[in-house]
Amino acid sequence: MVLSEPGRLEPKEFSVPEAPDEGAVIEVEAASVCGTDLSLYKGTNDMGEFPMVLGHEVAGVVVDGAEETLNRWGVEVSDRVSPEPYLPCNDCEDCLQGHYHMCSEGRLYGITLSTDVDPGIWGGYGEYMYLHPKSRVHAVNDDVSPEAACLSSVVGNGVRWVSRKGQVDPGESVAIVGPGAQGLASTIVAKEAGADPLVVMGLSSDDENLHVASDIGATHTLYSDDPDAAERAKDVAGGSGFDVVIVTAPAEPAVNMAIDLVRPRGRLVQVGLLGEDATIPLNAIVSDEITLLGGRGQAGDVEKAMNVLERNAEDVARINSHTFGISEAETAINRQLPGDEFDSEIVHAVLVPDER
Numbered sequence: 001m002v003l004s005e006p007g008r009l010e011p012k013e014f015s016v017p018e019a020p021d022e023g024a025v026i027e028v029e030a031a032s033v034c035g036t037d038l039s040l041y042k043g044t045n046d047m048g049e050f051p052m053v054l055g056h057e058v059a060g061v062v063v064d065g066a067e068e069t070l071n072r073w074g075v076e077v078s079d080r081v082s083p084e085p086y087l088p089c090n091d092c093e094d095c096l097q098g099h100y101h102m103c104s105e106g107r108l109y110g111i112t113l114s115t116d117v118d119p120g121i122w123g124g125y126g127e128y129m130y131l132h133p134k135s136r137v138h139a140v141n142d143d144v145s146p147e148a149a150c151l152s153s154v155v156g157n158g159v160r161w162v163s164r165k166g167q168v169d170p171g172e173s174v175a176i177v178g179p180g181a182q183g184l185a186s187t188i189v190a191k192e193a194g195a196d197p198l199v200v201m202g203l204s205s206d207d208e209n210l211h212v213a214s215d216i217g218a219t220h221t222l223y224s225d226d227p228d229a230a231e232r233a234k235d236v237a238g239g240s241g242f243d244v245v246i247v248t249a250p251a252e253p254a255v256n257m258a259i260d261l262v263r264p265r266g267r268l269v270q271v272g273l274l275g276e277d278a279t280i281p282l283n284a285i286v287s288d289e290i291t292l293l294g295g296r297g298q299a300g301d302v303e304k305a306m307n308v309l310e311r312n313a314e315d316v317a318r319i320n321s322h323t324f325g326i327s328e329a330e331t332a333i334n335r336q337l338p339g340d341e342f343d344s345e346i347v348h349a350v351l352v353p354d355e356r
Helices: 035-042 067-073 152-165 181-193 204-216 229-236 252-261 282-287 302-311 313-319 326-334
Strands: 002-005 008-010 024-032 057-065 080-083 128-131 137-139 174-177 198-202 220-223 242-247 262-270 291-294 322-325 349-352
Touching: 008 326, 024 067, 024 080, 035 326, 057 067, 057 128, 057 152, 137 302, 152 181, 152 242, 152 262, 152 302, 174 181, 174 252, 181 198, 181 204, 181 242, 181 302, 181 313, 198 204, 198 229, 204 220, 204 313, 220 229, 229 252, 242 252, 252 262, 252 282, 302 313, 322 326, 326 349
Parallel strands: 174 198, 174 242, 198 220, 242 262, 262 291, 322 349
Antiparallel strands: 002 008, 024 057, 024 128, 024 349, 057 080, 080 137
């Protein structure tokens, strides 16, 4: 499925490379519908290179590949894999320092790689996907469902934000503001890190997401639009606030809520992109010596995430609450966007081959 321009998603056929000289081809098992996909479809995200095959949260089976590439990845034809979204150049300063998610070339599967660049199948919204030899690829165990495997990079984000940025230790209190897929994956990682209490907050319209949060590890869930939400949350944490607060909701009120929730000398990890600058109470950050950290995407975090995912595969799969065929991609997108087709029961949608 090709997004030729915002609001226009249509099927198109491509030639699948046979016996590629470099890189590999995977047969797609599943591709989840990220919030970035929604914003590209709406035209509110200027990262996209049109036309493009959407889909950067992907799992599939290797059907062909160059021997040198497969050896470097440590996989073989018929192995199940999940590629990371970022395609590093391995030459720029950020890549050489390990920050390949900030690579100067800015290449991301399903986002910045156009179908005008051969072989065109640079995303997961299709039967097959081409993987560049510089891709970072992770093997997937046979007992992990495609619905869970395609969320490897989402769990990788959780690892980065909870463990690397937030440095959550066992017994520390954690609040996650925003119960979307990123917040739920962070919940699983925080549970594994031993967070206690672990509070997930969302709007009163997020009931289904908050229900999933309770099932996968949150000790408490609260409505963030309750006028007493901050005080109720801090009461759970003992009154003074949380050791770590992670904001995955893309809204200014969520940022301000987080600053209210974090304890003096606590850590706040901001990952939800607002789309514009926000007004925040800087005096509170200074006077309470709050450590404010920005969290982008994963870089070197998916290796650990694969272990977390495998131990929690059923919980991870629950994030992908609704399944659609690839040909139903536009329906899956519209049911997650405000409008007549919106379905509040969808936590996160996943696309699978139509024959499944």
